[in-house]
Amino acid sequence: MQPEQTFGRGGLNGFLDVDDLIDRIGLDEDEIAWRKEFIGFDEDDERRLADLESMMRDNREEIADDFYENVLHYEQTRAIVDRSPKDVDALKQTQQAYLVSLASGSYDQSYFQNRTRIGKLHEMLDMPLKQYIGQYGVYYDLILSRLNERMQRQVVDAIEEWAAERDTDGDEGGLGRFVGALGLGGGDEEIPDGLEESFEAAVRDAIDDGMMDVLSLLRIINLDMQVATETYVDSYAQRLEESIERRRRLAREVEEDVQTPITELHEASEVVARRAEAISTHTESQANSITTAAGELNEVSAAVEEVASVADEVRTESERTEQLAAAGVDAADEALDELEAIETATDRVADAADSLAERTDEIDAIVERLDDLAERTTVLAANAKIESSRADSGGGETMGVIASEVRSFAEQTKSDLAEIESAVEAVREDAAATVETTEETVARVDTGTDRVRKTVDSLEEIHDAAEGTAAGMEDVAAAADQQAHGVEATAETLEGLSDSADKVASAAESMAAASQQQTASLREVHDSVTRLTDDDPGVEPPAYERID
CATH class of the missing domain: 1.10.490.10 (Globins)
Structure with a gap:
Protein backbone atom coordinates (compact mmCIF):
# COMPACT_ATOMS: atom_id res chain seq x y z
CA MET A 1 0.00 0.00 0.00
CA LEU A 184 34.18 42.62 -14.10
CA GLY A 185 35.48 43.52 -17.62
CA GLY A 186 39.07 42.93 -18.82
CA GLY A 187 42.04 44.67 -20.62
CA ASP A 188 41.52 48.27 -21.58
CA GLU A 189 37.78 47.93 -21.94
CA GLU A 196 24.05 43.61 -16.70
CA GLU A 197 20.34 44.24 -16.54
CA SER A 198 19.33 41.09 -18.38
CA PHE A 199 21.56 38.96 -16.17
CA GLU A 200 20.31 40.57 -13.01
CA ALA A 201 16.73 40.16 -14.15
CA ALA A 202 17.28 36.49 -14.88
CA VAL A 203 18.83 35.91 -11.44
CA ARG A 204 16.14 37.88 -9.65
CA ASP A 205 13.38 36.05 -11.49
CA ALA A 206 14.87 32.71 -10.54
CA ILE A 207 15.21 33.70 -6.88
CA ASP A 208 11.74 35.22 -6.86
CA ASP A 209 10.31 32.06 -8.37
CA GLY A 210 12.02 29.99 -5.67
CA MET A 211 10.74 32.27 -2.90
CA MET A 212 7.22 32.07 -4.28
CA ASP A 213 7.52 28.30 -4.05
CA VAL A 214 8.56 28.70 -0.41
CA LEU A 215 5.66 31.08 0.20
CA SER A 216 3.19 28.67 -1.39
CA LEU A 217 4.45 25.89 0.87
CA LEU A 218 4.27 28.12 3.95
CA ARG A 219 0.69 29.13 3.03
CA ILE A 220 -0.59 25.57 2.77
CA ILE A 221 1.22 24.64 5.98
CA ASN A 222 -0.35 27.70 7.63
CA LEU A 223 -3.80 26.53 6.53
CA ASP A 224 -2.98 23.08 7.94
CA MET A 225 -1.86 24.65 11.22
CA GLN A 226 -5.06 26.68 11.43
CA VAL A 227 -7.22 23.58 11.08
CA ALA A 228 -5.12 21.49 13.45
CA THR A 229 -5.07 24.29 16.00
CA GLU A 230 -8.84 24.59 15.80
CA THR A 231 -9.21 20.90 16.61
CA TYR A 232 -7.25 21.58 19.78
CA VAL A 233 -9.29 24.70 20.48
CA ASP A 234 -12.49 22.73 19.87
CA SER A 235 -11.33 20.07 22.31
CA TYR A 236 -10.37 22.72 24.84
CA ALA A 237 -13.73 24.42 24.27
CA GLN A 238 -15.56 21.13 24.77
CA ARG A 239 -13.62 20.44 27.93
CA LEU A 240 -14.27 23.97 29.05
CA GLU A 241 -17.97 23.68 28.30
CA GLU A 242 -18.08 20.35 30.09
CA SER A 243 -16.17 21.89 32.96
CA ILE A 244 -18.53 24.87 32.96
CA GLU A 245 -21.52 22.55 32.88
CA ARG A 246 -20.01 20.48 35.68
CA ARG A 247 -19.35 23.68 37.55
CA ARG A 248 -22.90 24.83 37.02
CA ARG A 249 -24.27 21.43 37.95
CA LEU A 250 -21.97 21.32 40.95
CA ALA A 251 -22.96 24.86 41.83
CA ARG A 252 -26.63 23.90 41.70
CA GLU A 253 -25.92 20.83 43.80
CA VAL A 254 -23.80 22.90 46.18
CA GLU A 255 -26.52 25.49 46.40
CA GLU A 256 -29.09 22.81 47.14
CA ASP A 257 -26.77 21.09 49.62
CA VAL A 258 -25.60 24.20 51.44
CA GLN A 259 -28.86 26.12 51.36
CA THR A 260 -30.25 24.45 54.45
CA PRO A 261 -26.89 24.27 56.32
CA ILE A 262 -26.19 27.90 55.46
CA THR A 263 -29.62 28.90 56.71
CA GLU A 264 -29.14 26.84 59.86
CA LEU A 265 -25.61 28.11 60.28
CA HIS A 266 -26.82 31.67 59.75
CA GLU A 267 -29.47 31.18 62.42
CA ALA A 268 -26.95 29.43 64.65
CA SER A 269 -24.50 32.27 64.13
CA GLU A 270 -27.13 34.76 65.20
CA VAL A 271 -27.88 32.62 68.26
CA VAL A 272 -24.15 32.34 68.97
CA ALA A 273 -23.80 36.08 68.59
CA ARG A 274 -26.62 36.69 71.06
CA ARG A 275 -25.25 34.07 73.46
CA ALA A 276 -21.77 35.48 73.09
CA GLU A 277 -23.14 38.87 74.05
CA ALA A 278 -24.89 37.26 77.02
CA ILE A 279 -21.69 35.40 77.91
CA SER A 280 -19.80 38.65 77.68
CA THR A 281 -22.33 40.29 80.02
CA HIS A 282 -22.32 37.35 82.45
CA THR A 283 -18.55 37.11 82.31
CA GLU A 284 -18.21 40.79 83.05
CA SER A 285 -20.60 40.35 85.98
CA GLN A 286 -18.62 37.27 87.03
CA ALA A 287 -15.41 39.24 86.86
CA ASN A 288 -16.94 41.90 89.10
CA SER A 289 -18.24 39.22 91.48
CA ILE A 290 -14.85 37.54 91.57
CA THR A 291 -13.22 40.87 92.28
CA THR A 292 -15.69 41.40 95.12
CA ALA A 293 -15.10 37.84 96.36
CA ALA A 294 -11.37 38.45 96.23
CA GLY A 295 -11.86 41.51 98.44
CA GLU A 296 -14.05 39.55 100.81
CA LEU A 297 -11.49 36.76 100.90
CA ASN A 298 -8.89 39.31 101.83
CA GLU A 299 -11.12 40.27 104.75
CA VAL A 300 -11.68 36.57 105.54
CA SER A 301 -7.93 36.10 105.39
CA ALA A 302 -7.52 38.88 107.95
CA ALA A 303 -10.26 37.28 110.08
CA VAL A 304 -8.56 33.90 109.80
CA GLU A 305 -5.33 35.46 110.93
CA GLU A 306 -7.25 36.94 113.87
CA VAL A 307 -8.75 33.49 114.58
CA ALA A 308 -5.27 32.05 114.49
CA SER A 309 -4.17 34.68 116.97
CA VAL A 310 -7.21 33.99 119.21
CA ALA A 311 -6.53 30.28 118.86
CA ASP A 312 -3.05 30.87 120.14
CA GLU A 313 -4.51 32.78 123.10
CA VAL A 314 -7.12 30.07 123.70
CA ARG A 315 -4.40 27.48 123.53
CA THR A 316 -2.47 29.42 126.17
CA GLU A 317 -5.60 29.78 128.31
CA SER A 318 -6.37 26.09 127.78
CA GLU A 319 -2.92 25.23 129.03
CA ARG A 320 -3.57 27.41 132.08
CA THR A 321 -6.97 25.74 132.54
CA GLU A 322 -5.25 22.40 132.34
CA GLN A 323 -2.86 23.52 135.06
CA LEU A 324 -5.75 24.82 137.24
CA ALA A 325 -7.69 21.62 136.64
CA ALA A 326 -4.67 19.63 137.69
CA ALA A 327 -4.34 21.83 140.79
CA GLY A 328 -8.12 21.37 141.44
CA VAL A 329 -7.72 17.63 141.21
CA ASP A 330 -4.91 17.80 143.73
CA ALA A 331 -6.97 20.08 146.06
CA ALA A 332 -9.99 17.83 145.70
CA ASP A 333 -7.86 14.87 146.60
CA GLU A 334 -6.67 16.77 149.75
CA ALA A 335 -10.25 17.79 150.59
CA LEU A 336 -11.33 14.20 150.14
CA ASP A 337 -8.61 13.16 152.58
CA GLU A 338 -9.77 15.86 155.08
CA LEU A 339 -13.39 14.73 154.67
CA GLU A 340 -12.34 11.20 155.33
CA ALA A 341 -10.52 12.43 158.49
CA ILE A 342 -13.66 14.39 159.53
CA GLU A 343 -15.75 11.35 158.93
CA THR A 344 -13.37 9.39 161.18
CA ALA A 345 -13.56 12.10 163.91
CA THR A 346 -17.33 12.20 163.60
CA ASP A 347 -17.45 8.54 164.09
CA ARG A 348 -15.40 9.03 167.27
CA VAL A 349 -17.81 11.79 168.47
CA ALA A 350 -20.71 9.46 167.86
CA ASP A 351 -19.00 6.82 169.87
CA ALA A 352 -18.34 9.33 172.67
CA ALA A 353 -21.98 10.43 172.56
CA ASP A 354 -23.04 6.85 172.87
CA SER A 355 -20.67 6.42 175.83
CA LEU A 356 -22.03 9.64 177.41
CA ALA A 357 -25.56 8.33 177.04
CA GLU A 358 -24.54 5.18 178.78
CA ARG A 359 -22.90 7.19 181.62
CA THR A 360 -26.00 9.36 181.83
CA ASP A 361 -28.09 6.26 182.22
CA GLU A 362 -25.74 5.18 185.02
CA ILE A 363 -26.09 8.65 186.66
CA ASP A 364 -29.86 8.30 186.40
CA ALA A 365 -29.61 5.02 188.23
CA ILE A 366 -27.44 6.64 190.88
CA VAL A 367 -29.85 9.58 191.13
CA GLU A 368 -32.71 7.21 191.56
CA ARG A 369 -30.83 5.44 194.30
CA LEU A 370 -29.99 8.80 195.91
CA ASP A 371 -33.56 9.91 195.53
CA ASP A 372 -34.64 6.73 197.26
CA LEU A 373 -32.03 7.41 199.93
CA ALA A 374 -33.34 10.96 200.39
CA GLU A 375 -36.87 9.64 200.73
CA ARG A 376 -35.68 7.17 203.27
CA THR A 377 -33.72 9.91 205.07
CA THR A 378 -36.73 12.10 205.09
CA VAL A 379 -38.77 9.29 206.55
CA LEU A 380 -36.00 8.68 209.02
CA ALA A 381 -35.96 12.37 209.99
CA ALA A 382 -39.69 12.33 210.47
CA ASN A 383 -39.47 9.28 212.62
CA ALA A 384 -36.63 10.83 214.57
CA LYS A 385 -38.68 13.93 215.19
CA ILE A 386 -41.57 11.85 216.33
CA GLU A 387 -39.30 9.97 218.67
CA SER A 388 -37.80 13.17 219.96
CA SER A 389 -41.20 14.49 220.85
CA ARG A 390 -41.90 11.46 222.80
CA ALA A 391 -38.76 11.72 224.78
CA ASP A 392 -38.86 13.95 227.71
CA SER A 393 -35.29 14.28 228.40
CA GLY A 394 -32.30 16.11 227.09
CA GLY A 395 -31.58 13.30 224.87
CA GLY A 396 -34.66 14.30 223.04
CA GLU A 397 -33.19 17.55 222.00
CA THR A 398 -30.27 15.77 220.51
CA MET A 399 -32.48 13.59 218.48
CA GLY A 400 -34.39 16.65 217.49
CA VAL A 401 -31.24 18.28 216.27
CA ILE A 402 -30.24 15.13 214.42
CA ALA A 403 -33.65 14.89 213.01
CA SER A 404 -33.46 18.50 211.90
CA GLU A 405 -30.05 17.94 210.39
CA VAL A 406 -31.16 14.78 208.74
CA ARG A 407 -34.23 16.46 207.47
CA SER A 408 -32.14 19.40 206.21
CA PHE A 409 -29.70 16.95 204.64
CA ALA A 410 -32.55 15.08 203.09
CA GLU A 411 -34.09 18.26 201.72
CA GLN A 412 -30.72 19.50 200.51
CA THR A 413 -30.09 16.08 198.97
CA LYS A 414 -33.43 16.20 197.19
CA SER A 415 -32.67 19.67 196.08
CA ASP A 416 -29.24 18.56 194.76
CA LEU A 417 -30.72 15.49 193.24
CA ALA A 418 -33.31 17.65 191.50
CA GLU A 419 -30.55 19.83 190.16
CA ILE A 420 -28.49 16.77 189.15
CA GLU A 421 -31.51 15.30 187.53
CA SER A 422 -32.06 18.57 185.71
CA ALA A 423 -28.42 18.67 184.74
CA VAL A 424 -28.50 15.03 183.66
CA GLU A 425 -31.61 15.72 181.64
CA ALA A 426 -29.91 18.69 180.05
CA VAL A 427 -26.89 16.52 179.37
CA ARG A 428 -29.16 13.87 177.97
CA GLU A 429 -30.82 16.42 175.74
CA ASP A 430 -27.48 17.85 174.69
CA ALA A 431 -26.14 14.37 174.06
CA ALA A 432 -29.19 13.55 171.98
CA ALA A 433 -28.79 16.78 170.07
CA THR A 434 -25.10 16.05 169.70
CA VAL A 435 -25.84 12.58 168.42
CA GLU A 436 -28.46 13.98 166.04
CA THR A 437 -26.09 16.69 164.92
CA THR A 438 -23.31 14.16 164.59
CA GLU A 439 -25.50 11.91 162.50
CA GLU A 440 -26.55 14.83 160.35
CA THR A 441 -22.89 15.81 160.09
CA VAL A 442 -21.96 12.28 159.10
CA ALA A 443 -24.71 12.25 156.49
CA ARG A 444 -23.53 15.58 155.14
CA VAL A 445 -19.92 14.44 155.24
CA ASP A 446 -20.97 11.35 153.26
CA THR A 447 -22.84 13.53 150.79
CA GLY A 448 -19.91 15.95 150.62
CA THR A 449 -17.53 13.05 150.17
CA ASP A 450 -19.63 11.73 147.29
CA ARG A 451 -19.76 15.21 145.75
CA VAL A 452 -16.02 15.64 146.27
CA ARG A 453 -15.42 12.31 144.58
CA LYS A 454 -17.70 13.37 141.72
CA THR A 455 -15.88 16.70 141.66
CA VAL A 456 -12.56 14.86 141.52
CA ASP A 457 -13.91 12.73 138.70
CA SER A 458 -15.19 15.85 136.95
CA LEU A 459 -11.89 17.59 137.54
CA GLU A 460 -10.07 14.60 136.10
CA GLU A 461 -12.37 14.68 133.10
CA ILE A 462 -11.83 18.44 132.87
CA HIS A 463 -8.10 17.81 133.08
CA ASP A 464 -8.28 15.24 130.30
CA ALA A 465 -10.57 17.50 128.28
CA ALA A 466 -8.23 20.41 128.90
CA GLU A 467 -5.33 18.33 127.64
CA GLY A 468 -7.35 17.32 124.55
CA THR A 469 -8.47 20.92 124.11
CA ALA A 470 -4.90 22.14 124.32
CA ALA A 471 -3.81 19.57 121.73
CA GLY A 472 -6.87 20.39 119.59
CA MET A 473 -6.18 24.09 119.88
CA GLU A 474 -2.68 23.46 118.64
CA ASP A 475 -4.21 21.68 115.67
CA VAL A 476 -6.70 24.54 115.31
CA ALA A 477 -3.89 27.05 115.38
CA ALA A 478 -1.93 25.08 112.77
CA ALA A 479 -5.10 24.65 110.67
CA ALA A 480 -5.87 28.34 111.05
CA ASP A 481 -2.38 29.18 109.80
CA GLN A 482 -2.78 26.79 106.93
CA GLN A 483 -6.25 28.17 106.23
CA ALA A 484 -4.84 31.67 106.26
CA HIS A 485 -2.26 30.62 103.66
CA GLY A 486 -4.99 28.81 101.70
CA VAL A 487 -7.23 31.88 101.80
CA GLU A 488 -4.36 34.03 100.62
CA ALA A 489 -3.67 31.55 97.80
CA THR A 490 -7.41 31.49 97.01
CA ALA A 491 -7.44 35.27 96.93
CA GLU A 492 -4.53 35.24 94.49
CA THR A 493 -6.33 32.59 92.44
CA LEU A 494 -9.47 34.69 92.43
CA GLU A 495 -7.45 37.64 91.26
CA GLY A 496 -6.12 35.42 88.46
CA LEU A 497 -9.68 34.28 87.74
CA SER A 498 -10.76 37.87 87.66
CA ASP A 499 -8.08 38.62 85.08
CA SER A 500 -9.07 35.48 83.17
CA ALA A 501 -12.71 36.48 83.36
CA ASP A 502 -11.79 39.88 81.95
CA LYS A 503 -9.93 38.15 79.14
CA VAL A 504 -12.86 35.78 78.61
CA ALA A 505 -15.19 38.74 78.48
CA SER A 506 -12.93 40.37 75.93
CA ALA A 507 -12.72 37.12 73.97
CA ALA A 508 -16.49 36.76 74.16
CA GLU A 509 -16.87 40.24 72.77
CA SER A 510 -14.44 39.33 70.01
CA MET A 511 -16.35 36.09 69.43
CA ALA A 512 -19.58 38.03 69.19
CA ALA A 513 -18.00 40.36 66.66
CA ALA A 514 -16.54 37.40 64.78
CA SER A 515 -19.90 35.65 64.84
CA GLN A 516 -21.55 38.75 63.44
CA GLN A 517 -18.84 38.88 60.79
CA GLN A 518 -19.41 35.17 60.16
CA THR A 519 -23.10 35.83 59.71
CA ALA A 520 -22.30 38.54 57.18
CA SER A 521 -19.81 36.21 55.46
CA LEU A 522 -22.41 33.45 55.34
CA ARG A 523 -24.79 35.91 53.72
CA GLU A 524 -22.13 36.70 51.15
CA VAL A 525 -21.50 32.96 50.63
CA HIS A 526 -25.19 32.47 50.09
CA ASP A 527 -25.27 35.28 47.56
CA SER A 528 -22.17 33.91 45.84
CA VAL A 529 -23.61 30.39 45.65
CA THR A 530 -26.79 31.87 44.26
CA ARG A 531 -24.78 33.71 41.61
CA LEU A 532 -23.10 30.43 40.62
CA THR A 533 -26.43 29.14 39.30
CA ASP A 534 -27.83 32.45 38.14
CA ASP A 535 -28.06 32.07 34.35
CA ASP A 536 -29.12 35.63 33.62
CA PRO A 537 -29.48 35.93 29.80
CA GLY A 538 -28.84 39.62 30.07
CA VAL A 539 -25.31 39.05 31.33
CA GLU A 540 -22.69 38.36 28.68
CA PRO A 541 -20.59 35.26 29.42
CA PRO A 542 -16.82 35.53 29.74
CA ALA A 543 -14.71 35.43 26.59
CA TYR A 544 -13.70 31.81 27.11
CA GLU A 545 -17.41 30.81 27.01
CA ARG A 546 -18.11 32.59 23.73
CA ILE A 547 -17.28 29.70 21.37
CA ASP A 548 -18.02 30.46 17.75
Missing part, protein backbone atom coordinates in the same frame (compact mmCIF):
# COMPACT_ATOMS: atom_id res chain seq x y z
CA GLN A 2 1.35 3.43 -0.91
CA PRO A 3 2.02 5.88 1.86
CA GLU A 4 -0.73 8.17 0.55
CA GLN A 5 -3.21 5.37 1.15
CA THR A 6 -2.19 4.93 4.83
CA PHE A 7 -2.42 8.62 5.61
CA GLY A 8 -5.22 9.40 8.12
CA ARG A 9 -6.25 5.74 8.56
CA GLY A 10 -4.95 5.06 12.08
CA GLY A 11 -6.62 2.90 14.69
CA LEU A 12 -8.04 5.90 16.55
CA ASN A 13 -10.34 6.89 13.65
CA GLY A 14 -13.05 4.64 15.02
CA PHE A 15 -13.35 6.99 18.01
CA LEU A 16 -13.62 10.13 15.85
CA ASP A 17 -16.65 11.72 14.15
CA VAL A 18 -14.99 14.09 11.66
CA ASP A 19 -18.25 15.43 10.22
CA ASP A 20 -19.43 16.50 13.67
CA LEU A 21 -16.04 18.09 14.31
CA ILE A 22 -16.20 19.97 10.98
CA ASP A 23 -19.64 21.25 11.88
CA ARG A 24 -18.51 22.43 15.31
CA ILE A 25 -15.56 24.44 13.98
CA GLY A 26 -17.64 25.69 11.03
CA LEU A 27 -15.18 24.56 8.36
CA ASP A 28 -17.49 24.65 5.33
CA GLU A 29 -16.62 25.65 1.76
CA ASP A 30 -17.22 29.34 2.37
CA GLU A 31 -14.98 29.32 5.44
CA ILE A 32 -12.22 27.52 3.54
CA ALA A 33 -12.49 30.03 0.69
CA TRP A 34 -12.28 32.92 3.11
CA ARG A 35 -9.22 31.55 4.82
CA LYS A 36 -7.46 30.99 1.49
CA GLU A 37 -8.24 34.52 0.40
CA PHE A 38 -7.15 35.94 3.76
CA ILE A 39 -3.62 34.52 3.47
CA GLY A 40 -3.43 34.88 -0.33
CA PHE A 41 -3.55 31.18 -1.27
CA ASP A 42 -4.75 30.85 -4.89
CA GLU A 43 -4.43 28.72 -8.01
CA ASP A 44 -0.85 29.90 -8.58
CA ASP A 45 0.04 28.42 -5.17
CA GLU A 46 -1.65 25.17 -6.11
CA ARG A 47 0.39 25.07 -9.33
CA ARG A 48 3.62 25.78 -7.52
CA LEU A 49 2.90 23.09 -4.92
CA ALA A 50 2.16 20.65 -7.71
CA ASP A 51 5.60 21.43 -9.13
CA LEU A 52 7.08 20.56 -5.71
CA GLU A 53 5.45 17.12 -5.57
CA SER A 54 8.37 15.33 -7.19
CA MET A 55 10.81 16.94 -4.76
CA MET A 56 8.58 15.97 -1.80
CA ARG A 57 8.18 12.43 -3.06
CA ASP A 58 11.91 12.01 -3.69
CA ASN A 59 12.85 13.28 -0.19
CA ARG A 60 9.97 11.88 1.82
CA GLU A 61 11.82 8.94 3.35
CA GLU A 62 14.85 11.01 4.35
CA ILE A 63 12.66 13.78 5.78
CA ALA A 64 10.50 11.26 7.72
CA ASP A 65 13.58 9.57 9.15
CA ASP A 66 15.12 12.89 10.19
CA PHE A 67 11.79 14.05 11.61
CA TYR A 68 11.30 11.01 13.88
CA GLU A 69 14.93 11.01 14.83
CA ASN A 70 14.29 14.43 16.32
CA VAL A 71 10.97 13.33 17.89
CA LEU A 72 12.45 10.24 19.54
CA HIS A 73 15.37 12.27 20.87
CA TYR A 74 13.13 13.96 23.49
CA GLU A 75 11.41 12.13 26.34
CA GLN A 76 8.19 14.14 26.17
CA THR A 77 7.63 13.57 22.44
CA ARG A 78 8.79 9.97 22.71
CA ALA A 79 6.06 9.39 25.32
CA ILE A 80 3.46 10.51 22.75
CA VAL A 81 4.84 8.06 20.19
CA ASP A 82 4.61 5.27 22.77
CA ARG A 83 0.89 6.01 23.25
CA SER A 84 0.15 5.75 19.50
CA PRO A 85 -1.44 2.51 18.22
CA LYS A 86 1.06 2.65 15.32
CA ASP A 87 4.71 1.71 15.59
CA VAL A 88 7.50 4.04 14.47
CA ASP A 89 7.74 2.55 10.97
CA ALA A 90 4.01 3.01 10.43
CA LEU A 91 4.26 6.56 11.73
CA LYS A 92 7.08 7.25 9.28
CA GLN A 93 4.87 5.94 6.47
CA THR A 94 2.13 8.31 7.61
CA GLN A 95 4.63 11.18 7.74
CA GLN A 96 5.81 10.45 4.19
CA ALA A 97 2.20 10.47 3.00
CA TYR A 98 1.60 13.82 4.69
CA LEU A 99 4.65 15.38 2.97
CA VAL A 100 3.50 14.23 -0.45
CA SER A 101 -0.08 15.37 0.25
CA LEU A 102 1.16 18.90 0.85
CA ALA A 103 2.04 19.15 -2.83
CA SER A 104 -0.54 16.82 -4.37
CA GLY A 105 -3.82 17.77 -2.76
CA SER A 106 -6.89 19.29 -4.29
CA TYR A 107 -7.08 21.69 -1.33
CA ASP A 108 -10.86 21.38 -1.18
CA GLN A 109 -13.15 20.50 1.73
CA SER A 110 -12.11 16.84 1.73
CA TYR A 111 -8.46 17.93 1.99
CA PHE A 112 -9.17 20.06 5.04
CA GLN A 113 -11.45 17.40 6.45
CA ASN A 114 -8.46 15.08 6.40
CA ARG A 115 -6.32 17.77 8.01
CA THR A 116 -8.99 18.12 10.72
CA ARG A 117 -8.79 14.37 11.34
CA ILE A 118 -5.00 14.56 11.68
CA GLY A 119 -5.11 17.39 14.19
CA LYS A 120 -7.79 15.64 16.25
CA LEU A 121 -5.86 12.35 16.29
CA HIS A 122 -2.83 14.16 17.70
CA GLU A 123 -5.03 15.79 20.34
CA MET A 124 -6.56 12.41 21.23
CA LEU A 125 -3.03 11.14 21.87
CA ASP A 126 -2.72 13.99 24.42
CA MET A 127 0.04 15.63 22.39
CA PRO A 128 0.42 19.15 23.78
CA LEU A 129 -0.26 21.95 21.31
CA LYS A 130 3.26 23.24 21.82
CA GLN A 131 4.63 19.95 20.48
CA TYR A 132 2.22 19.82 17.55
CA ILE A 133 2.98 23.37 16.43
CA GLY A 134 6.65 22.87 17.25
CA GLN A 135 6.78 20.02 14.74
CA TYR A 136 6.25 22.49 11.96
CA GLY A 137 9.53 24.14 12.92
CA VAL A 138 11.16 20.77 12.21
CA TYR A 139 9.34 20.70 8.85
CA TYR A 140 10.66 24.13 8.00
CA ASP A 141 14.21 23.00 8.63
CA LEU A 142 13.84 19.73 6.73
CA ILE A 143 11.74 20.97 3.79
CA LEU A 144 13.17 24.44 3.32
CA SER A 145 16.67 23.04 3.17
CA ARG A 146 15.54 21.04 0.15
CA LEU A 147 13.82 24.06 -1.30
CA ASN A 148 17.02 26.00 -0.81
CA GLU A 149 18.89 23.46 -2.91
CA ARG A 150 16.11 23.57 -5.50
CA MET A 151 16.24 27.35 -5.56
CA GLN A 152 19.99 27.34 -6.01
CA ARG A 153 19.60 24.94 -8.92
CA GLN A 154 16.95 27.21 -10.38
CA VAL A 155 19.31 30.19 -10.17
CA VAL A 156 22.11 28.24 -11.80
CA ASP A 157 19.73 27.06 -14.51
CA ALA A 158 18.57 30.63 -15.10
CA ILE A 159 22.17 31.81 -15.44
CA GLU A 160 22.98 29.02 -17.81
CA GLU A 161 19.85 29.77 -19.81
CA TRP A 162 20.79 33.43 -19.94
CA ALA A 163 24.27 32.51 -21.10
CA ALA A 164 22.91 30.18 -23.75
CA GLU A 165 20.69 32.93 -25.06
CA ARG A 166 23.66 35.30 -25.23
CA ASP A 167 25.65 32.69 -27.18
CA THR A 168 23.22 32.96 -30.03
CA ASP A 169 23.32 36.79 -30.01
CA GLY A 170 27.13 37.63 -30.00
CA ASP A 171 30.61 36.57 -31.00
CA GLU A 172 32.20 36.59 -27.56
CA GLY A 173 32.72 33.34 -25.78
CA GLY A 174 30.47 32.28 -22.96
CA LEU A 175 33.00 33.08 -20.23
CA GLY A 176 33.66 36.54 -21.57
CA ARG A 177 29.99 37.29 -21.74
CA PHE A 178 29.48 36.01 -18.16
CA VAL A 179 32.36 38.15 -16.88
CA GLY A 180 30.97 41.11 -18.69
CA ALA A 181 27.52 40.46 -17.25
CA LEU A 182 29.03 40.51 -13.77
CA GLY A 183 30.64 43.91 -14.54
CA GLU A 190 35.59 50.24 -19.95
CA ILE A 191 34.03 48.45 -16.91
CA PRO A 192 30.31 49.06 -16.61
CA ASP A 193 28.81 49.79 -13.17
CA GLY A 194 26.90 46.81 -11.62
CA LEU A 195 25.39 43.71 -13.22
